[in-house]
Amino acid sequence: MTDQPKSKEEEWRLALTVGETVPRRFHHIAGFLPSNPRCKMCNAPFKGWGGLLMRMMGRRQSRKNPRYCEPCAFQEAGGAEVEISMLFADVRGSTTIAERMSPANFTKLISGFYEVATEVLVHNDALIDRLVGDEVIGLFIPAFAGQNHSRRAIHAAQELVQRLGSGKTALPIGVGVHTGNAFVGVVQGAEEGINDFTALGDNVNITARLASLAGAGEILVSDVSYRAAGLDFGDLERRSLMLKGKSEAIEVHVVKAESK
Numbered sequence: 428m429t430d431q432p433k434s435k436e437e438e439w440r441l442a443l444t445v446g447e448t449v450p451r452r453f454h455h456i457a458g459f460l461p462s463n464p465r466c467k468m469c470n471a472p473f474k475g476w477g478g479l480l481m482r483m484m485g486r487r488q489s490r491k492n493p494r495y496c497e498p499c500a501f502q503e504a505g506g507a508e509v510e511i512s513m514l515f516a517d518v519r520g521s522t523t524i525a526e527r528m529s530p531a532n533f534t535k536l537i538s539g540f541y542e543v544a545t546e547v548l549v550h551n552d553a554l555i556d557r558l559v560g561d562e563v564i565g566l567f568i569p570a571f572a573g574q575n576h577s578r579r580a581i582h583a584a585q586e587l588v589q590r591l592g593s594g595k596t597a598l599p600i601g602v603g604v605h606t607g608n609a610f611v612g613v614v615q616g617a618e619e620g621i622n623d624f625t626a627l628g629d630n631v632n633i634t635a636r637l638a639s640l641a642g643a644g645e646i647l648v649s650d651v652s653y654r655a656a657g658l659d660f661g662d663l664e665r666r667s668l669m670l671k672g673k674s675e676a677i678e679v680h681v682v683k684a685e686s687k
Contacts, residue, residue, distance in 0.1 A: 440509060442570060443507060443509045443570050445569075454571050455470075455571075457477075458470050458550070461478075462474045462478070464488075466494070466496040467494045467624055468495055468496075468499040485497070495624070503613070505613060506612015506613060509569070509608065509611055510609075511567055511568050511569070511606070512652060513606075513626065513630070514548075514563075514565040514580050514587075514604050515602065515634050515635050516563045516564075516600050516638060517639060518599065519599040519601050520599060524536070540561075540563070540591065540600075543591055544563040547586050550583075552567070553567050553572060554567075554571060554624070556625055565580070566626050567579050575655075576606070577606045577652045577653075577655040577656040578658065580604050581604055581652065581653075584604050584648075587600070588644055588684040592684065599644065600643065601642055601645055601646075601647075602641055603641055603647050604634070604637070604646060604682075606651050607630030609626040610628050611625075611626045614627070634649075637668075637677070637679060640668060646681070647668075647679045648681075649677060649680075650677075660682060660687060663682060665679065666681060
């Protein structure tokens with residue numbers, strides 16, 4: 428009796444939960460090779476000697492999809508619904524900050540935010556979904572971040588707040604962390620041949636709203652994520668939040684960088 432061929436969705440689910448497409452070890456090691464920018468899916472660097480090494484291995488930056496290497500960019504649109512953890516981080520009061528600085532200095536400040544966020548997310552084996560405006564989005568997928576992806580997401584949020592709280596890149600940021608099912612995969616862009624790897628669904632929207640409600644230095648962690656992580660930070664502040672479009676309140680734990 429021969430095995431039945433896997434459907435595309437089954438292949439994606441295995442790739443996202445077990446890591447058959449991009450080995451977790453490769454993704455992790457590639458994160459330590461110089462330098463940015465990198466393939467959004469496999470983490471292969473495009474610049475520096477690391478980029479040269481990747482080109483020798485056939486992972487050249489795609490011309491059509493410059494955010495990916497060619498092997499990853501050529502994947503057909505598709506994906507699967509899997510449980511992941513998500514991290515959204517927003518700069519609080521970015522409009523006011525921009526008004527007080529020259530455009531060049533504000534751009535430099537935001538670039539520093541991106542640089543620190545990239546380092547933290549890569550170190551914690553997250554896939555970077557987006558670096559745009561004053562927002563950063565990280566996806567903690569089981570194939571890369573492990574089965575305890577919720578804990579990795581919370582620790583990454585703490586590290587991000589801690590590192591951005593002082594020094595040249597000091598910025599007031601609010602972070603939202605949530606765990607739940609989402610469609611994860613490659614979606615077809617508006618232009619032919621331009622695809623993007625992302626996560627879609629209600630739980631993604633919930634995470635974004637948590638981040639928008641977090642004060643400077645706050646990490647709003649949904650009760651689902653906190654319980655899944657198996658953490659015990661003691662007597663944390665708890666809030667019951669009514670989110671737009673939701674009929675029931677979302678319970679969150681207010682975590683700080685120093686919470687242990």
